[in-house]
Amino acid sequence: MEINLKDKTYIVTGGSKGIGRAIVVELVQAGANVAFTFNKGADDAEILVNELKQYPSKVKKYQLDITHFNKIPEFIDQVVSDFEIVDGIINNAGITKDNLFADMTIAEWDSVIDTNLTAMFHINKHIIPYFLKQLNGKIINISSASGLSSPRGQANYSASKAGVIALTKTLAKEYAWANISVNAVAPGYISTAMTDFPKEKIQGIKKLIPLKRFGKTEEVAYLVVFLLSEYSNYINGQTIVIDGGILNSLI
Secondary structure, three states, X not given: OXXXXXOOEEEEOOOOOHHHXXXXXXXXXXXXEEEEEEOOOHHHHXXXXXXXXXXXXXXXXXXXXXXXXXXXXXXXXXXHHHHOOOOEEEEOOOOOOOEOHHHOXXXXXXXXXXXXXXXXXXXXXXXXXXXXXXXXXXXXXEOOXXXXXXXXXXXXXXXXXXXXXXXXHHHHHHHHHHOEEEEEEEEOOEOXXXXXXXXXHHHHHHHHOOOOOOEOHHHXXXXXXXXXXXXXXXXXXXXXXXXXXXXXXXX
């Protein structure tokens, strides 16, 4: 089975680092055009664009703080103007600010909820009208295994990622009639800067994972590319966990 996304165009939020970067790379290698956002790290974004110049796909970076909600309609309009058509969006941008609930500040709560959930509301709200005009579109919302397991110290993050799953299910029901599919991907421990824990902690976590390792960003990207392909057209409203089996081991 070979996935070909030639002439398709996708938006990836938080596309300059980690999982988002891997998604951008795999999309381009599958032939797609990509518009990706970054907030901080302009150098990383520029490096990625330059690396992908070897491919015929059109790749463009956009600086955007997705918590500046009033900027989102302008961003969506600009991407549509630049690429003429958008076939799907991967809502990947997210942050963590872990703390035990009693010690969690309002700022820590608000920043995580705003970035991981409220921004997704605004982005989907402004991209769906374009998909309705096309009677076609694919939305992938990146959640987390934490949204299903609620680890200690992640009340804000877990709540935001559980909200992503609920939002995904609702949108899938509301817009399936327009050939718009909406699915969530829930990664577990993936090797990124976000999981760059002390060595002892990493070793302890690996003992809980049946596969005994952290996932690779590319492995999440492969799943995303599959969900954007024609082979996934009958998948809708689902949350697909990619965690090496850790959730199953915790039950």
